[in-house]
Amino acid sequence: MRKKYLLTPGPTPLPPEVCQAMSRPIIHHRTPQFQAILKEATEGLKYVLQTKNDVFILASSGTGAMEASVVNLLSFGDSAICVEAGKFGERWTEICRAYGINCEVIKVEWGKAVDPQEIRSRIKDAQSKIKAVFVTHCETSTGVVTDLEAIGKIVKDSEAVLVVDAISGLGAIPLLTDQWSCDVVVSGSQKGLMLPPGLGFISVSPKALKLVESASLPRYYFDLRKAKKALDKTDTPFTPAITLIIALNEALAMIKEDGLENVFLRHKKMAEATRKAVLALGLELFVPDAASNAVTAVKVPAGIDGEKLVKIMRDTYGVTIAGGQSELKGKVFRIAHMGYIEEFDIILCISCLEKVLNQLGFKFSLGAGIRVAEEEFLKK
Amino acid sequence: MRKKYLLTPGPTPLPPEVCQAMSRPIIHHRTPQFQAILKEATEGLKYVLQTKNDVFILASSGTGAMEASVVNLLSFGDSAICVEAGKFGERWTEICRAYGINCEVIKVEWGKAVDPQEIRSRIKDAQSKIKAVFVTHCETSTGVVTDLEAIGKIVKDSEAVLVVDAISGLGAIPLLTDQWSCDVVVSGSQKGLMLPPGLGFISVSPKALKLVESASLPRYYFDLRKAKKALDKTDTPFTPAITLIIALNEALAMIKEDGLENVFLRHKKMAEATRKAVLALGLELFVPDAASNAVTAVKVPAGIDGEKLVKIMRDTYGVTIAGGQSELKGKVFRIAHMGYIEEFDIILCISCLEKVLNQLGFKFSLGAGIRVAEEEFLKK
Numbered sequence: 001m002r003k004k005y006l007l008t009p010g011p012t013p014l015p016p017e018v019c020q021a022m023s024r025p026i027i028h029h030r031t032p033q034f035q036a037i038l039k040e041a042t043e044g045l046k047y048v049l050q051t052k053n054d055v056f057i058l059a060s061s062g063t064g065a066m067e068a069s070v071v072n073l074l075s076f077g078d079s080a081i082c083v084e085a086g087k088f089g090e091r092w093t094e095i096c097r098a099y100g101i102n103c104e105v106i107k108v109e110w111g112k113a114v115d116p117q118e119i120r121s122r123i124k125d126a127q128s129k130i131k132a133v134f135v136t137h138c139e140t141s142t143g144v145v146t147d148l149e150a151i152g153k154i155v156k157d158s159e160a161v162l163v164v165d166a167i168s169g170l171g172a173i174p175l176l177t178d179q180w181s182c183d184v185v186v187s188g189s190q191k192g193l194m195l196p197p198g199l200g201f202i203s204v205s206p207k208a209l210k211l212v213e214s215a216s217l218p219r220y221y222f223d224l225r226k227a228k229k230a231l232d233k234t235d236t237p238f239t240p241a242i243t244l245i246i247a248l249n250e251a252l253a254m255i256k257e258d259g260l261e262n263v264f265l266r267h268k269k270m271a272e273a274t275r276k277a278v279l280a281l282g283l284e285l286f287v288p289d290a291a292s293n294a295v296t297a298v299k300v301p302a303g304i305d306g307e308k309l310v311k312i313m314r315d316t317y318g319v320t321i322a323g324g325q326s327e328l329k330g331k332v333f334r335i336a337h338m339g340y341i342e343e344f345d346i347i348l349c350i351s352c353l354e355k356v357l358n359q360l361g362f363k364f365s366l367g368a369g370i371r372v373a374e375e376e377f378l379k380k
Numbered sequence: 381m382r383k384k385y386l387l388t389p390g391p392t393p394l395p396p397e398v399c400q401a402m403s404r405p406i407i408h409h410r411t412p413q414f415q416a417i418l419k420e421a422t423e424g425l426k427y428v429l430q431t432k433n434d435v436f437i438l439a440s441s442g443t444g445a446m447e448a449s450v451v452n453l454l455s456f457g458d459s460a461i462c463v464e465a466g467k468f469g470e471r472w473t474e475i476c477r478a479y480g481i482n483c484e485v486i487k488v489e490w491g492k493a494v495d496p497q498e499i500r501s502r503i504k505d506a507q508s509k510i511k512a513v514f515v516t517h518c519e520t521s522t523g524v525v526t527d528l529e530a531i532g533k534i535v536k537d538s539e540a541v542l543v544v545d546a547i548s549g550l551g552a553i554p555l556l557t558d559q560w561s562c563d564v565v566v567s568g569s570q571k572g573l574m575l576p577p578g579l580g581f582i583s584v585s586p587k588a589l590k591l592v593e594s595a596s597l598p599r600y601y602f603d604l605r606k607a608k609k610a611l612d613k614t615d616t617p618f619t620p621a622i623t624l625i626i627a628l629n630e631a632l633a634m635i636k637e638d639g640l641e642n643v644f645l646r647h648k649k650m651a652e653a654t655r656k657a658v659l660a661l662g663l664e665l666f667v668p669d670a671a672s673n674a675v676t677a678v679k680v681p682a683g684i685d686g687e688k689l690v691k692i693m694r695d696t697y698g699v700t701i702a703g704g705q706s707e708l709k710g711k712v713f714r715i716a717h718m719g720y721i722e723e724f725d726i727i728l729c730i731s732c733l734e735k736v737l738n739q740l741g742f743k744f745s746l747g748a749g750i751r752v753a754e755e756e757f758l759k760k
Contacts, residue, residue, distance in 0.1 A: 013405065
């Protein structure tokens with residue numbers, strides 16, 4: 001008997017309500033019964049995204065929704081700014097380049113957030129040729145959060161649209177789509193929204209919708225012109241991932257019941273407890289400033305094999321956290337606290353971390369992490 | 381209390397084993413645990429597809445897998461033959477045209493199957509310029525089955541690859557991918573495979589893999605070069621639809637337990653009983669020859685409102701069948717017998733059809749359909 005615990009930045013644990021919803025008999029999607037479900041899901045996503053913009057639900061992972069934003073906004077040879085502050089920022093550049101977009105790449109040291117002023121000067125330098133600015137809200141590979149509010153103010157005054165990858169931030173950290181002028185926000189199901197992977201979301205502002213009409217990149221499955229026509233009739237252009245959308249409504253109902261502000265506060269508390277706990281163990285945070293409340297990256301201490309640490313936690317003790325990706329492989333481990341995660345998940349994760357660090361010969365005071373986490377959780 | 385019955389050509393009813401699998405706690409995809417699941421799923425799909433080719437699992441609906449085949453095989457300006465014998469054949473043309481492919485369209489009267497010789501002569505006329513031939517195995521909108529074996533023999537001897545939309549046929553009617561030289565076969569989860577929608581499948585022959593390397597159409601999410609690299613490490617390039625893949629293994633296990641030949645025989649029996657039953661009611665089949673054993677299209681008799689018939693069956697009696705699509709709207713209704721459907725599903729569906737036809741004033745001998753269906757089911 002070994003219970004399993006999941007503290008990875010996607011997928012995240014599923015609430016029993018979500019699991020149960022997926023086990024119901026399936027219904028047909030071209031029926032008034034499913035239309036009501038789709039309407040509720042769309043409205044719920046608008047609440048979480050804090051937007052009045054159109055929101056489309058795609059049968060794809062988050063990367064599919066990222067691609068949908070590129071192919072629907074741009075034409076071959078267009079120029080765009082891609083902010084690369086980690087693996088998922090790089091994905092913007094990769095997608096854009098695959099479609100012949102001229103990318104102005106802003107490279108940011110991993111673990112740091114982009115300086116919004118850098119975006120301002122790049123837009124200025126390009127003399128209004130920039131059609132879109134692609135950024136990552138919470139960079140899952142590093143645990144950095146981007147200052148969307150500041151970037152939104154800058155992009156708003158240009159010809160460009162602001163496109164945000166909010167895949168791992170949505171439902172975990174505040175994202176005021178309309179207030180911050182985020183023209184296009186893409187997200188996925190398997191993070192803060194507490195669902196399995198398989199759904200992509202994309203919200204589109206009126207400014208961006210104009211580009212959808214004029215963009216000439218080829219597209220079919222991700223064509224938002226088709227999706228818009230269907231949405232206006234509470235329909236989808238192709239067969240939707242019915243089961244996941246039904247489950248989405250369960251998750252959205254839970255988020256609404258808590259209230260978005262309380263959901264964000266919970267994430268903040270989990271993140272703070274995690275950060276303080278690892279510091280108390282003598283470990284170092286990978287992100288000193290601009291740390292996201294969705295996921296915490298921790299430096300693997302000298303003399304410890306980071307991949308082995310993650311493997312023992314998972315395969316021996318049933319606690320799955322994430323290792324580092326790409327250039328951070330073996331250098332950091334990441335504890336996610338997004339979605340269906342509450343204080344005792346953090347407690348058990350820190351406890352398991354202490355256990356394995358101890359077994360690997362790392363020197364620290366056993367229980368030190370748990371103690372400061374408990375202190376944090378005692379605060380109002 | 382009103383029980384619900386689903387006899388639509390996608391989604392199809394889910395076996396309880398599949399429902400239960402989806403309600404399990406989720407696991408992370410970058411783990412040896414999920415790798416084992418992915419390997420089993422890929423092998424199982426090869427069994428159902430009767431192929432040794434690589435099979436890729438996509439987080440998308442079947443249309444996404446169709447698009448994947450187009451963008452991975454072709455380059456801008458390439459020529460391809462698209463066989464249009466219904467709504468889903470038209471989709472091939474639409475996708476190809478969205479990507480700047482020069483389409484040689486073979487239009488076939490709805491309700492009829494394409495003559496393989498027509499494909500032969502078109503390939504010949506085009507003087508080896510045809511790169512791909514796109515066909516539909518079971519045309520869901522009409523209920524026609526295509527003679528893939530004959531077409532495969534023709535295309536095999538040309539430069540072109542044969543690309544088959546087997547979305548609604550796979551797991552319902554025989555498809556010998558390798559023996560019939562089907563270079564690329566695309567399918568989806570919500571039909572014969574007894575799963576919810578959200579997974580796309582694509583098998584690729586060595587002949588087609590060469591095109592994947594040389595094709596220059598832009599792609600990222602559906603890029604099979606990335607998928608191939610990942611598959612060789614039992615991985616996926618992007619987050620897979622974990623829950624659906626776990627459920628896929630349950631469905632594949634059921635198919636293996638029955639044996640593919642028995643699964644096809646069951647579908648044949650269901651189809652024959654359905655066809656004989658509706659004929660016994662004095663109705664007319666939409667497809668006199670080349671009728672698929674996956675779905676049966678029936679002409680709406682004069683004086684009856686076809687859409688009303690479908691609506692009453694569904695909303696009053698809980699039995700969901702499908703109406704006609706596009707040009708067949710109101711002119712046919714379709715009873716699916718694919719996937720998790722057995723004789724008493726057909727019996728109750730025919731019974732409900734009799735009930736509603738009677739109520740709508742259609743003249744026939746009550747019970748006549750059920751009687752011939754029962755006779756059919758008594759046969760060995």
